[in-house]
Each structure stands twice: as structure tokens, then as C-alpha cells.
Amino acid sequence: MSAVVYSLCALTSAVCAVLLLHSYSIGKYRLLLWSGLCFAGLAANYLLLVVDKLILLEVDLSLLRLSVALAAMCTMLYGLVWDTE
Numbered sequence: 001m002s003a004v005v006y007s008l009c010a011l012t013s014a015v016c017a018v019l020l021l022h023s024y025s026i027g028k029y030r031l032l033l034w035s036g037l038c039f040a041g042l043a044a045n046y047l048l049l050v051v052d053k054l055i056l057l058e059v060d061l062s063l064l065r066l067s068v069a070l071a072a073m074c075t076m077l078y079g080l081v082w083d084t085e
Contacts, residue, residue, distance in 0.1 A: 002053065002054075003050070003054050006046060006049050006050045006053065006054070007050060009046045009049075010043055010046035010047050010049075010050060013039050013040075013042040013043035013045075013046055014039075014040075014043040016036075016039040016043075017036050017037075017039035017040040017042075017043055018036075019036075020032050020033075020035045020036030020039060021033070021036035021037075021040070023036075024036055030079065030083055031079060031080075031083075033079070034075060034076055034078065034079020034080070034083065035076065035079070037072070037075045037076075037079075038072045038073065038075050038076035038079075039072075040072070041068055041069070041071055041072025041073075041075060042069065042072050044068050044072075045065055045068045045069045045072065048061055048064060048065045048068060049065055052065060
């Protein structure tokens with residue numbers, strides 16, 4: 001059951017990233033870019049979660065997963081706070 005939930009989270013984040021980045025390519029609103037990059041990082045985080053918990057059971061990837069999630073959130077934070085149009 002957890003495999004389904006992890007996979008759906010990864011798929012949802014990836015679809016959100018694709019839609020946000022596609023909207024950015026059309027409208028050039030920078031907040032869409034930062035949001036799309038954040039969701040791409042979150043999708044990578046969830047893919048690492050699937051690999052960590054379901055595929056590589058003997059290897060702990062929690063530090064790598066948390067680093068990817070932190071980078072994704074920092075990208076969004078930068079876009080919200082310091083990037084002005």
C-alpha cells in the first residue's frame with residue numbers, strides 16, 4: 001500500500017511541475033518558474049523515497065532525500081522573497 005502512495009505522490013508532483021513549467025514557457029511569469037522548479041525537486045524527493053523504502057532496503061538515502069527537499073524549498077523561498085518582477 002505504501003508503494004502506491006509514494007508513487008502517486010511522485011506522479012502528482014511531477015505532473016504539477018510539468019504543468020507549471022509549461023505555463024511559465026507560455027506566460028513568462030517568474031513565480032511559475034520557481035514553483036515548477038520546486039515541484040520538480042519534490043518529485044525527485046518522492047522518487048528517492050520510492051528507491052529508498054522499496055528498492056534499496058539496505059541503503060539509507062534519508063540524508064540525500066532531505067537535501068533534495070531542502071533545495072526544492074529553498075528554490076521556492078528564493079522565488080517568493082528575493083525575485084521581483
